[in-house]
Amino acid sequence: MSNYADIVVIADQIKNDLRPITFELLGAATDLAKKLGVKVQAIVMGYELGDIPQTLFHYGANEVFVVDKPELAEYTTLTYRRAALAVLEAMERPPHILLCGATTIGRDLAPRIAAYFETGLTADCTELEIGDYEHKGKADPAKTGLHKDCLYAIRPSFGESLKARILGPWKNPQMATARVGTMMPNEPDNSRTGKIIPVSVNFDESDFRVSVEETVYEVSNTVDLTQAKVIVSGGFGLGSADGFDVVRDLSSAFADSAVGSSRKAVDAGWIPYAHQVGQSGKTVRPALYIALGISGAIQHRVGMSNSATIIAVNKDEDAPIFQFAHYGIVGDLYEVAPLLKERFKTAMAGDVNVAKVGG
Amino acid sequence: MSGYKIAVLIKQVPDTSSKAGVNPDGTVDRARAKKMLNPFDKFALQKALEVRAEHGGEIIAITMGPPPAKEILAEALEYGADKGYLLTDKRLAASDTLATAYALYSVVKYLGDVDIVFTGLQTTDGDTAQTGPQIAERMDVPQITYLEKLAVVDGKIHGVRVIEGGVQKLTTSMPALITVANSAKPLEHKRFHNVHSVKELLRNEEELANKIFTVNLDDISADSSRVGLVGSPTVVGKTWKLGEKGGSCALFKGDAVSVEVAELVDKLKADERGIEELVQ
Ligand SMILES: Cc1cc2nc3c(=O)[nH]c(=O)nc-3n(C[C@H](O)[C@H](O)[C@H](O)COP(=O)(O)OP(=O)(O)OC[C@H]3O[C@@H](n4cnc5c(N)ncnc54)[C@H](O)[C@@H]3O)c2cc1C
Ligand SMILES: Nc1ncnc2c1ncn2[C@@H]1O[C@H](COP(=O)(O)O)[C@@H](O)[C@H]1O
Numbered sequence: 001m002s003n004y005a006d007i008v009v010i011a012d013q014i015k016n017d018l019r020p021i022t023f024e025l026l027g028a029a030t031d032l033a034k035k036l037g038v039k040v041q042a043i044v045m046g047y048e049l050g051d052i053p054q055t056l057f058h059y060g061a062n063e064v065f066v067v068d069k070p071e072l073a074e075y076t077t078l079t080y081r082r083a084a085l086a087v088l089e090a091m092e093r094p095p096h097i098l099l100c101g102a103t104t105i106g107r108d109l110a111p112r113i114a115a116y117f118e119t120g121l122t123a124d125c126t127e128l129e130i131g132d133y134e135h136k137g138k139a140d141p142a143k144t145g146l147h148k149d150c151l152y153a154i155r156p157s158f159g160e161s162l163k164a165r166i167l168g169p170w171k172n173p174q175m176a177t178a179r180v181g182t183m184m185p186n187e188p189d190n191s192r193t194g195k196i197i198p199v200s201v202n203f204d205e206s207d208f209r210v211s212v213e214e215t216v217y218e219v220s221n222t223v224d225l226t227q228a229k230v231i232v233s234g235g236f237g238l239g240s241a242d243g244f245d246v247v248r249d250l251s252s253a254f255a256d257s258a259v260g261s262s263r264k265a266v267d268a269g270w271i272p273y274a275h276q277v278g279q280s281g282k283t284v285r286p287a288l289y290i291a292l293g294i295s296g297a298i299q300h301r302v303g304m305s306n307s308a309t310i311i312a313v314n315k316d317e318d319a320p321i322f323q324f325a326h327y328g329i330v331g332d333l334y335e336v337a338p339l340l341k342e343r344f345k346t347a348m349a350g351d352v353n354v355a356k357v358g359g
Numbered sequence: 360m361s362g363y364k365i366a367v368l369i370k371q372v373p374d375t376s377s378k379a380g381v382n383p384d385g386t387v388d389r390a391r392a393k394k395m396l397n398p399f400d401k402f403a404l405q406k407a408l409e410v411r412a413e414h415g416g417e418i419i420a421i422t423m424g425p426p427p428a429k430e431i432l433a434e435a436l437e438y439g440a441d442k443g444y445l446l447t448d449k450r451l452a453a454s455d456t457l458a459t460a461y462a463l464y465s466v467v468k469y470l471g472d473v474d475i476v477f478t479g480l481q482t483t484d485g486d487t488a489q490t491g492p493q494i495a496e497r498m499d500v501p502q503i504t505y506l507e508k509l510a511v512v513d514g515k516i517h518g519v520r521v522i523e524g525g526v527q528k529l530t531t532s533m534p535a536l537i538t539v540a541n542s543a544k545p546l547e548h549k550r551f552h553n554v555h556s557v558k559e560l561l562r563n564e565e566e567l568a569n570k571i572f573t574v575n576l577d578d579i580s581a582d583s584s585r586v587g588l589v590g591s592p593t594v595v596g597k598t599w600k601l602g603e604k605g606g607s608c609a610l611f612k613g614d615a616v617s618v619e620v621a622e623l624v625d626k627l628k629a630d631e632r633g634i635e636e637l638v639q
Contacts, residue, residue, distance in 0.1 A: 014522060076529070077492075077502055104522045108504045111489040115457060115496035120592035123456075123487035133596055140589045152596070157486070162600060168593040209501040210531040213517075217525040230637050255639035273542075280541070288637055309632050311623070312608075322608045327627065329619050330612035339620040347624050348635045 002037035004149065005172060006063075008095040010084065011044040011056060012105050014075065015217050018055060020226065021101035023185035025178055026060040028128050029099060030186055035130040036096065036149055039063060045083045047073035053196050058188040063195045071203055074212040075105055079203065081112050086201040088113070088173075097151050098173035099128070106177045114175050120168025121175040122153035126182040126283070126302070129154065133167050143170060151176065156279075156302045181226045181283035182306070225258050225277065230288045231307070233260035233277055234270075235300075237293020237314065237333060241270035246337045247292055253341045260284065260304075262294045278303035290340075292333040296321025313337065362416025363474040363511070363533075366467055367407045368491070369400040369420055369435060371428040372484045396431045399479030401546035402539040407477050408439050408547070410511055416474075417441045421466050423451065423459065432571050437549045437557045441570075444470070448575040450583045455591035456485065460493030465581035466574070467498065475516070476536040480505065488538065495536035503531060504538040 007029045012019040022042075029040045042061040044052055046068065053064040067083040088094065094117070100106035102124045114121035129152040135143045150169035153176040157164045168174050225231060232254075234247040244259065251257045260282075261275040277284055279299040289307035294300060296312070296319055304310070305324055312325035313333045322328045329336050373380065373392035380392030407418045420435035422428045423446040432443030446466050454462065467473050476498070478491035488504075495502040503509075507526070508519040520527045521540050560567050576583050584590060609626055611619040627634050 014524070019523060075527070077495075077504075104505050104520070107488050108492060108502070111456070111460075111492035112496045112502075114489075115460060115493040118457065118592065120455065120457070121489060122593060123489055135594070137588075137594075142589075143594070157484075157598070162598045164598045165596040166593050167596045171592055206499075209535075210503070210529055213528040213530060215522070215525065215527045217522065253639065254637050256637070288634055309627075309634065317610075317612060322610060325608050327623055328608045328610045328612075329616075329623055330610065331616050331619060335616045336620060339617055340624075343620050343624045344634075344638050347621075348628065348638045 004036045004038050005091075005093050005096040006039045006041050007033045007036070007097045008041045008043060008088075008099070008173065009061070010098070010100045010106065010109070011042050011052070012101040012103055013044065013046055013052065014105070015215060016046060016049065016052065017217070018052060019101065019103060019105075020185075021103055021106070021178070021180050022056070023059045023188075024180070024183035025099050025101060026056065027185040028178060028183040029097075030060040032097060032128060032130055032151070038096065041065065041095070043067070043084060043087050045072050045080055047071075054193070057192045057194045058190055060186045060192075061194055063197060065197045065199050067199050067201055069201065071208075074215055076210045076212060077108055077112065078207040078210060080105075080109055081116075082203055082207050083199075083201045084109065084113055085116060087199045088117075090199060094172040096172055096174065098175045100175075100177045102177040102179045110175060110177050117171075117173070119171045119173060119175060120166075121177070122155060122166040122168070123177055124179045125153045125155045125176045126163075126179050127154035128152065128176060128178065128183070133169055150174065155179075179283050181285065225260055225275065225282045225284050228256055228258035228284070229286055230254040230257035230290075231260045231277070231284055231286045231304075232257065232290045232292065233262065233294060233304075234265055234292050235262035235294030236264040236268065237295075238265060238270065239293075241268075243293070243334075244271055246334060250290065250292070250337045250341045253344050254288070260289075262297075262300050291321055291325070292337060294321055295319050296324065313340075362414050363410060364470070364472055365407045365410060365416055365418045366470065366473045366476045367400070367403050367418060367420050367435070367440065368463060368476065368478040368494075369404065369422050369431055370397045370479075370482050370485075371395070371422065371424050371431045372397045372482055375483070394427065394430070396434055397479055397482045397484075399481055399483070399539075399541055401479075402541055402543045403477040403479045403537075404435060404438055404440070405544055405546040406506070406509060406537070406539050407475075409544075410475065410509075411439075414511055419444060419470060419473075421446070421463065423447070423462055423466070426573075429571060429573070433557055433561065436560070436570065437554045438546060439550065439553055443571040445571065445573045446575070446579070447573060448583075448586075450576060450587050453588040453591060453594075454586050455593045456487050456489040456493055457592055458586045458590040459485075460490050460497060461585045461590065462576070462581060463490065464494045464497035465576075465579050467494065469574070469579040474533045476534070478536065478538045480538050480540055491536055491538040498534065498536065500534045500536055501531045502536045502538070503529060505540045506537050507540045507543045509537070
């Protein structure tokens with residue numbers, strides 16, 4: 001057995017619908033747990049949770065703590081906080097690492113748990129790793145020294161175009177929230193199973209200071225950018241809302257595709273917010289991302305730079321997007337996009353055999 | 360006094376849309392950078408103004424930062440806040456969100472009997488959205504994060520909160536802490552009258568000292584071992600410039616567009632990137 005405590009993931013669910021981030025967190029936790037030789041545990045809170053714990057096993061959990069109570073039918077900060085604390089305090093020792101989603105639930109709950117335990121929490125991580133850390137600074141002698149197998153919580157620092165590794169190895173759990181769309185889920189394995197650990201919780205009257213009148217939740221409402229294999233995005237260079245016709249048209253050349261957008265096009269009212277890619281929109285990593293008339297500002301880039309192949313079309317040769325796209329065309333998108341579509345269709349469709357040679 | 364005692368937490372951040380202090384590689388030189396009021400905090404200020412307009416009371420803007428952060432307190436007065444508090448202290452340097460939340464909580468406690476604390480959703484520099492909820496934990500009060508709309512009725516806050524794929528409608532007692540979503544109502548323009556009186560105020564040191572207060576950790580009886588490096592459970596270990604990878608864009612230009620497109624697609628095929636499988 002490893003010397004380390006386990007890795008715990010807090011499942012993110014709304015109305016008993018497990019959010020995709022839960023699977024992403026389990027994927028990240030699986031990688032981290034392998035490196036440390038420990039188990040992946042999940043905490044799921046709610047009411048009438050049914051086979052949700054089984055689903056968590058399929059996606060990588062070894063053990064699932066279940067708090068199933070009528071008081072938890074709707075998410076509220078204080079009731080879920082109490083339930084999470086009940087699970088964490090019942091453990092023999094604090095988890096090595098505790099992960100939540102950078103969602104409206106995770107970002108609401110995680111800071112309260114971290115403040116309660118007075119432990120570190122890194123927001124909105126895009127990468128999680130394990131490694132050693134030597135703290136050389138002597139200003140706080142309690143921190144100085146070598147720390148083995150810490151959580152590397154890595155996130156972009158948007159204001160400064162930097163990526164930063166944040167560490168807090170002095171106290172467990174080392175906590176982080178993960179940005180939606182940045183971690184890779186495991187392939188589900190329906191034969192996987194594990195240990196279910198029911199946990200009871202004693203609510204305090206003060207936990208009910210917030211009451212929920214209604215939760216309006218529509219899964220289908222959201223454009224599923226994060227699941228698409230191909231994203232064709234339009235930016236301010238489109239010049240008008242009608243420009244998105246060209247974007248949609250190119251997108252239609254691909255199976256499993258979706259339309260994305262920069263914030264400036266959203267702010268201009270050309271397309272709804274659900275299509276926005278970037279720091280304050282979605283993080284995506286499709287197989288192919290085509291950017292039409294997008295300059296490539298850092299806030300857009302952090303949302304799409306992990307795409308496997310990026311093609312940019314921009315009439316300005318110096319546009320920053322050409323610094324990180326894999327392929328670029330300098331030209332007017334209104335000329336290029338229709339030709340691209342035609343060429344993709346004629347030169348590529350049905351040509352799978354040729355392409356697969358050696359691959 | 361009738362009405363509510365409302366605290367609004369605001370922060371001064373580098374203005375990255377300005378060229379000043381932004382290095383060619385995109386990194387920021389904080390000393391030279393132009394500064395501004397964190398845009399997310401304007402939504403918080405607007406909500407405070409709405410509650411006061413309906414129910415009366417007092418709006419106190421609070422910021423923690425170096426002395427120039429006073430500028431945004433004056434700006435908050437221009438928008439209609441009643442008072443400002445600057446917490447400034449060398450011992451606060453290198454505070455992470457837990458330490459920052461403790462320091463700001465200490466200011467709120469020092470003010471006493473605050474009914475509602477409004478914060479922005481997040482800052483453009485720290486960008487964690489954690490400070491608000493961590494203050495709420497210290498205060499032992501309920502919170503509503505991502506709040507878009509609110510109404511205060513009979514001493515209760517009725518709020519609409521944004522969630523993935525929808526909204527949650529909820530009610531909470533006071534005191535409470537609220538983080539305001541950036542999809543909430545934008546801040547209204549400054550009133551000429553306020554701008555004018557702030558201008559006057561800035562010329563009159565004595566009166567200014569009755570509106571904008573500067574405090575340090577000792578003034579507010581905060582524990583200095585809970586802030587700064589010592590009070591912060593996290594540190595920044597290493598940084599990289601974004602975009603050091605890649606940089607090898609195959610760029611097609613200059614020829615007729617149809618030639619560029621053909622060349623690009625040929626190269627995609629030659630590179631065996633598997634794009635063929637995606638075309639329908
Ligand atoms: C806190 C914060 C959060 C942000 N979050 C996001 C976010 O989530 N997502 C996001 O995208 N942005 C975000 N931004 C905004 C970001 O900084 C940029 O302003 C935005 O991405 C620019 O959008 P754009 O590239 O469409 O527009 P522009 O920067 O105006 O670029 C338009 C481009 O189109 C090109 N062009 C014009 N006409 C044509 C044509 N006919 N053919 C080909 N090319 C043409 C131009 O050369 C130019 O490069 C955020 C900013 C801040 C401060
Ligand atoms: N130094 C500060 N002074 C005042 N308020 C702050 C400070 N830092 C954060 N806040 C508040 O907390 C919110 C969230 O900030 P952050 O956690 O940095 O994303 C901000 O929108 C502010 O309302």
